[in-house]
Amino acid sequence: MANSGMVTPAELKEQVKKILQQIIRFRHELHQIPEIQYQEYKTTAKIRERITRQEIEIEPPLIKTDTVAILKGKDQGKNVTLRADIDALPVEESSGVPWLSRHPGFSHACGHDGHTAILAGTIEVLSTFRERFNGSVRFVFQPAEEQGGGGKRMVEKGLLAREPLPSAVFALHGWPETPLGSVGARSVVETYLDPEAWIDNPPRTMAAEDFSFYLHKVPGAFLRLGLGKEHTPLHNPAFDFNDKALETGITLLTALALETLKAPS
Numbered sequence: 001m002a003n004s005g006m007v008t009p010a011e012l013k014e015q016v017k018k019i020l021q022q023i024i025r026f027r028h029e030l031h032q033i034p035e036i037q038y039q040e041y042k043t044t045a046k047i048r049e050r051i052t053r054q055e056i057e058i059e060p061p062l063i064k065t066d067t068v069a070i071l072k073g074k075d076q077g078k079n080v081t082l083r084a085d086i087d088a089l090p091v092e093e094s095s096g097v098p099w100l101s102r103h104p105g106f107s108h109a110c111g112h113d114g115h116t117a118i119l120a121g122t123i124e125v126l127s128t129f130r131e132r133f134n135g136s137v138r139f140v141f142q143p144a145e146e147q148g149g150g151g152k153r154m155v156e157k158g159l160l161a162r163e164p165l166p167s168a169v170f171a172l173h174g175w176p177e178t179p180l181g182s183v184g185a186r187s188v189v190e191t192y193l194d195p196e197a198w199i200d201n202p203p204r205t206m207a208a209e210d211f212s213f214y215l216h217k218v219p220g221a222f223l224r225l226g227l228g229k230e231h232t233p234l235h236n237p238a239f240d241f242n243d244k245a246l247e248t249g250i251t252l253l254t255a256l257a258l259e260t261l262k263a264p265s
């Protein structure tokens with residue numbers, strides 16, 4: 001197998017498949033410990049325990065419960081910043097899944113456990129390719145997306161002013177009422193995913209508000225990841241992130257990072 005040059009779609013797929021079962025279990029562990037804004041201590045401990053298995057530098061936190069980490073490629077180059085939100089909601093869960101919330105009155109009814117697991121998986125996949133790209137990828141596990149203005153506060157505290165400065169920022173949100181595995185990122189879809197996965201012009205939503213503080217400073221995109229047309233709506237007590245969307249989510253973020261880093265400035 002080639003171990004230099006551009007990461008091929010087949011290589012990317014193979015790496016994602018290797019870690020997928022572990023990432024599903026990690027998602028379930030996060031699901032059991034939902035925490036709301038600025039209380040995300042157990043969640044943060046779990047994230048750090050997982051991501052420090054890789055050769056990654058943890059940067060100083062900007063607010064109480066954030067985790068920011070940077071993965072460096074072979075040589076100097078651009079930076080891409082990927083963000084996941086980590087907070088849960090004060091909603092009593094009624095999904096009935098075996099990995100049900102162990103915190104009465106709280107649940108991951110917006111699926112941020114899925115976003116967090118996808119970002120952790122993206123770190124693991126990109127780590128295996130670190131000799132194959134130049135530049136760096138910064139990973140932001142951000143608290144208080146739902147309430148408390150976590151995104152705004154982290155940007156105000158200088159998240160996007162850190163060296164190396166980001167040339168692009170990306171985040172995704174799992175979305176019911178859209179086909180499973182569909183995404184809104186055309187160039188990446190054409191290269192790395194099934195062409196059927198492209199979803200044209202996803203409507204703007206409230207969930208984009210918090211990430212808009214990033215997008216006011218740096219170009220990028222907030223992407224919807226389809227959870228299935230019949231999936232339980234967000235913020236519903238019966239909501240549980242669709243594990244079948246994790247593979248596409250990890251592939252999407254990894255491909256976005258690799259494509260952005262290799263594009264000429």
Ligand SMILES: [Zn+2]
Pocket residue numbers: 110111112145173207
């Ligand atoms: Zn959300």
